[in-house]
Structures are given as C-alpha cells and as structure tokens.
Amino acid sequence: MKQSLAMLLALLLVLTLVLGAAAGRAGAGGSRAAFDAVAGPDTRTVQPAEKKSGRVTAPDRSPPAATAFAQLPPLPPGLAGSIRRVDTHGEKLVALTFDLCELADQVSGYDGAVVEALRAAGAKATFFAGGKWMRSHPRRAMELLADPLFEIGSHAWTHGNFGRLDSPAMAREIAWTQAEYALLRQEVARLAREKGVGEAEIAKIPAVPTLFRFPYGRCTAQALALLGNMGLCAVQWSLTSGDPDPASTPQRILDTVLARIRPGDIVIGHANGFGHGTAEALPQLLAALAKRGYRFVTVSELLAAGRPVAASDCYDSHPGDTARYDALFDDGTLHPRKKSGPRPEPRPATMPKEQ
Numbered sequence: 001m002k003q004s005l006a007m008l009l010a011l012l013l014v015l016t017l018v019l020g021a022a023a024g025r026a027g028a029g030g031s032r033a034a035f036d037a038v039a040g041p042d043t044r045t046v047q048p049a050e051k052k053s054g055r056v057t058a059p060d061r062s063p064p065a066a067t068a069f070a071q072l073p074p075l076p077p078g079l080a081g082s083i084r085r086v087d088t089h090g091e092k093l094v095a096l097t098f099d100l101c102e103l104a105d106q107v108s109g110y111d112g113a114v115v116e117a118l119r120a121a122g123a124k125a126t127f128f129a130g131g132k133w134m135r136s137h138p139r140r141a142m143e144l145l146a147d148p149l150f151e152i153g154s155h156a157w158t159h160g161n162f163g164r165l166d167s168p169a170m171a172r173e174i175a176w177t178q179a180e181y182a183l184l185r186q187e188v189a190r191l192a193r194e195k196g197v198g199e200a201e202i203a204k205i206p207a208v209p210t211l212f213r214f215p216y217g218r219c220t221a222q223a224l225a226l227l228g229n230m231g232l233c234a235v236q237w238s239l240t241s242g243d244p245d246p247a248s249t250p251q252r253i254l255d256t257v258l259a260r261i262r263p264g265d266i267v268i269g270h271a272n273g274f275g276h277g278t279a280e281a282l283p284q285l286l287a288a289l290a291k292r293g294y295r296f297v298t299v300s301e302l303l304a305a306g307r308p309v310a311a312s313d314c315y316d317s318h319p320g321d322t323a324r325y326d327a328l329f330d331d332g333t334l335h336p337r338k339k340s341g342p343r344p345e346p347r348p349a350t351m352p353k354e355q
C-alpha cells in the first residue's frame with residue numbers, strides 16, 4: 001500500500017513538472033504574490049556594486065548542486081531553427097531581451113537599473129540567463145523568475161561556444177542551466193509557502209525555461225538538433241542595441257533602435273554589467289516606442305502572436321558573421337590573450353537577412 005502511494009505521488013510530481021514546463025511554452029509568467037514573498041523592499045534595493053564584473057583566477061566548471069529538472073517534449077516543427085523575429089502581420093509587438101551571461105573564469109554583474117526601468121514602465125521583457133550567473137546571483141535570479149513582467153530563458157551554463165563544443169559539452173551547458181533554474185524555483189516556492197502563497201500562484205512560475213539563446217550567436221546544425229530534441233526554442237535576435245561596445249552611449253542606443261525597429265522584432269541588450277548606456281537609454285526608449293504604438297511582450301508571447309521567422313544558421317546580420325568568435329572563445333572562458341572585460345558581441349550592422 002505504501003509503495004503504491006509513493007508511486008502515485010511520484011507520478012503526480014512528474015505530471016506537475018511537465019504541465020508547468022508546458023505552461024512556460026505558452027508564455028506563462030510569474031506570480032505577483034510569489035514575487036512579493038521573495039523580493040521585499042529591503043532586498044530589492046539596487047546596490048551600485050552589483051553591476052561590477054571581473055575575472056577570477058581559475059575557471060569554475062563545477063556543476064549545480066543538483067542536476068534534476070523537468071524534461072520538455074521535443075520542439076514542434078513550427079518552432080525549429082534559429083528564430084530571429086516573428087511575423088506579427090503588422091501588429092506592433094516587440095520583445096526586449098537582455099542577456100545575463102557569465103563565463104567560467106568570470107564574475108558578471110547585475111544591472112538593476114535596467115530591471116527597475118522596465119518595472120517602472122510596466123514593460124515586459126525576457127532575460128536570457130546563464131546557469132552559472134544564476135548560481136552567482138541567486139536572489140536576483142529568483143526575483144526575475146518570480147516577477148510576472150518577465151520570463152527567463154537559458155543562455156547556457158558558462159557561455160560556451162556552441163560552434164566549437166562537442167555534443168556532451170553542449171548537453172551539459174543546457175542541462176545544468178535547466179537544473180540551476182529548477183533549484184532556484186524550488187527555493188522561490190519554499191519562500192512563497194512560508195508567506196502563505198497558495199499552490200495555484202506558485203504553479204504560474206514555469207518549471208524550467210523553454211527558450212534558449214546561443215552564446216556569441218553561434219550554433220551548428222548539430223547544436224540546433226540537440227536543442228530541439230531537448231525541447232527548447234533557439235531564439236536569436238533581429239535588432240541589436242550594440243551595448244557591449246565600450247563606445248556605446250544612451251543616445252546611440254536610442255538612435256539605433258528607433259531607426260530600425262519593426263513589428264515583431266527581437267531586440268538584444270545586456271543587464272550583466274556589460275551593457276554600456278542601456279539603463280540610461282531605457283526610460284526614453286520605452287516611452288518613444290510606446291508613443292509609436294508598440295506593445296512590449298515576452299518572447300513566448302511574441303511567438304504565440306504570429307509566425308516565427310527562422311533561419312537554419314545563427315548569425316547577427318548575415319550568415320557566417322559570428323563564426324569569427326571561434327578563434328577567440330571555445331569552452332566558456334575568456335581567451336588567454338584577451339584582457340578582462342566584456343566579451344565582444346555583434347555590433348549593429350545591416351538589417352538581418354531572413355530565411
């Protein structure tokens with residue numbers, strides 16, 4: 001009898017995790033009640049020191065504390081490939097995305113001013129977080145995954161180059177990030193229950209990320225197939241703010257985005273301390289886009305609103321342009337000949353060619 005009951009409880013747990021993951025695919029967000037349980041007024045205050053980043057002496061390649069997570073079903077054909085934007089049939093929707101990456105020999109920051117600018121405007125956004133970044137910033141990661149304004153996508157464990165990694169290494173980069181998210185979600189659930197938050201509210205938080213962004217914008221056919229089999233959508237971008245460039249300014253970000261924005265665009269920026277001018281530009285950018293009639297949605301909501309425009313390769317403005325990172329980055333560490341600082345990112349060039 002006890003064995004049968006244990007099996008039934010285990011089955012219910014698996015079913016709950018699968019349904020939660022499926023809800024994430026449909027664009028389910030967080031819970032305001034759960035967010036309030038995690039993000040009190042004292043902990044939400046942004047400290048300037050949090051934005052700072054640096055390089056550590058030895059690479060940290062250790063796995064998460066636990067490696068279990070809810071498995072997703074393979075991707076349906078309509079979501080295969082490298083998704084660059086969405087054809088919304090003219091509806092003025094835009095998905096703002098911000099990367100939170102951290103290499104194995106690096107400690108990245110948290111640009112809370114970016115997050116607070118979004119919250120102040122009530123603007124939805126998607127954060128692509130690395131697993132190691134989430135482990136280094138557990139409190140901030142839990143706030144983001146609980147906040148109903150935002151959704152969390154995966155940005156791999158230590159930002160390894162999927163143009164160079166073998167299949168086992170790629171699988172680890174993906175699986176460990178899913179597992180770290182699952183651990184943090186468990187902690188959010190525990191804190192929420194302590195504050196009296198009901199299970200229905202907690203269930204609104206996706207069990208695992210269903211979106212993935214390839215580090216450096218690099219992939220191969222093998223990487224895309226692996227990701228599809230693991231049930232994660234590969235999300236590229238159609239418009240870059242160019243904020244990793246130290247010469248980037250708030251005005252340049254405004255000029256770049258406002259000159260090129262189109263309905264259905266996926267815009268990339270950074271919130272890990274390497275986004276130069278991003279936080280300062282955001283309030284004006286959000287106001288200007290809203291004035292033009294744009295509505296801010298998560299990537300999952302954007303995908304549900306139209307036809308995904310995907311390519312068979314990952315690139316910035318034209319096929320093959322991100323392959324230049326293969327000579328600099330391989331296994332998720334800064335190149336030994338490079339000084340500590342922000343990794344190169346594709347800069348604004350011509351509008352991307354769609355396939």
